[in-house]
Amino acid sequence: MFKAKIFIFIACLTFATFANAMTIYDSHITNFEEEQLLVKEFPSNYIFETITDCSNDNDILVIENIFISPDPPRRGENVYINASGYLKKTVGFGSYVDLTVKLGLIKLLHQKLDLCEQVEKVDKSCPLEEGEQYLETTVTLPKEIPFGKYTVEAYVYTADEERITCLKANVMFKP
Template identity: 45%
Template sequence: MKSIFVALIAALSAVSAVSVQQQLPLPFDDISVNKAAPTKPVPGESPVAICDIDASQLLDIRYLKINPNPPQKGADLYIEGEGYLYEPISEGAFVEVEVRYGFIRLVKETIDLCEQLEKADKSCPLDKGVIKFAKSVELPGEIPPYNVVARAYKEDFSEITCLQASVEFSRS
C-alpha cells in the first residue's frame, strides 16, 4: 500500500513524534485555520476535518477511521483511510504543521513528506490514483489536548490537502 496519509496523520496524532527534516522558505507565516472559514468533516470516525475547502486540492479523502476514538495517551492508535490523488507527488513535497494548546503555539514545523513516507516503508514518487492505508502509531504517555493544522504541498506549492483536528485524549 502507498500512503500520503501516513505522514499527515502521524503529525495529527503524535505531536512529539514530529521531526523537522528541512526548513523550506514558504510564502506564508501563520498557517492557522481561520475559525470562520468553512471546513468539511472527513467521512469516517475521526476528529479530522478538511480545511481550505474552497481551494483546489489534489487529494480527495474518502474516509478516515481511528481506533480508539478518542485516542488514548500511551496507547497505539490505529489509523485507516482511503483517498484519491489527482496528480503524482514527487521529491520536494512537504507538510507545514502547526500545533496549538489553546492560544499557545507548541509546534510550527516543515516536514519533508517523502522522508516521512520512507519512515513508513513508502517512497516518492506517489502515482495518481486510489491510495489506501492502515497504520498503527504509538502515542506518547504525556501529550496534551491540542489543535493541529497540517497543509501538504507539492514542490511547486500547489496544495495537496489541508487537514485540521482538535484532539482530546482519554486515559487508557
Template identity: 40%
Template sequence: MKFNFACAAALSAAGFASALPSWFAESQDVTTFDDATPVPGKNPLVFCKDHDLQKDIVSITNVDLTPNPPESGAQLAIQATGIIHEPIQEGAYIQVTVKYGLIRLVNTKADLCEQTEKADLKCPIEKGILSVTKEVDIPKEVPPGKYTVHAEVFNADDKPITCLDATVTFGGHAADSEL
C-alpha cells in the first residue's frame, strides 16, 4: 500500500520534492510532536524535535497540502517551496518509517534522486530556490486510523537535508489530525 505522503512529506519538507513517491507503509517508533516546530503552510508536517535545522541542506519555506489533512480515496495536491543551500547529489537518500497506531508498517531506505524523478527533478539538484507541485492519488483502501510518518533525508555524504514528522488520521475528522 504505497502512498506518496511520506516521501512527499520528506521532499516537500526538504523544500523541493514535496512531490516524493508514495509510501504510507513505513514507520518507526511512536513519536509525539508536542514541542516540534511546524513546517510553514497548510500541512500536518513538523520538523523533527531534536533536529538542528541550521545544519540542513534545504530550508523549507512552505508546504501546502490539498486537502489538508489528506483523505483516503482523494487526490492529494502538494505544493512545496524551499531554498537549497548546496547541491543535492546522486546517492542522496531518504529513511522513512510509517506506523499505523503502534504497528510499524514500513521502515525503508530509498534513493532520493530516484524519488525526485517522479516530481520531474534530476540530481544533482543545484543551489537556489525551488518550488515543486505534485499530485498523488491516495487509495480509498487506506484503513481508517492514525498514521505516523518519520522521514530523514540525507545527501550522498550523509549531511542532513531535512527531517520531518507527521501524524494523519484517516477515516476521522480534520480535527483528528495533528497539524
C-alpha cells in the first residue's frame, strides 16, 4: 500500500515538473523582491525555481500548456492537473520512463517504468498518436510523505531509445 502511495507521489511530481517548468518561466515575477514575497507565501513546503524542463528541440514531446492546483503541491491534498502538448510522432509499446527519486542524497528509487502502463492510469492508451495530446486528472498526494528535500529525474524514451522528453524536480516538504 505504501509503495502504491509513493508511486502516486512520484507520478504527481512528474506531472508537477511539467507544470512548474511552464509556470515558472511564464510567471509575472519581475524582480527579486517579488520572488522573495512568493517564497514567503509558501514557506512550509516550497523552494522557488526547483523545477527544470530538461527537454530539447529534438525531443518528441512539445509541452504547450500545463496547469496544476495547488501549485506547489502539498502533502495529503488533491492535485488537479490539466496539460496539453504535441507529439511529433506516434509513441508506442516498449516506451519507458527511467525514473530516479532521491530523498536528500539517499536514492529511494531507480526504476524503469513501462510508459504504456503508466498512461493507462490517467485513462490513456498506447499507442499515443502523433498530434495534440490532452491530460486532465486529479492525484492525491499521501500525507505520509516524509519531510525532506526530494529530487526527481524522469527521462522518457521510445523502444528505439529516442528521447520523448526529460524533466527534473526538487521539492521540499518541511514540518
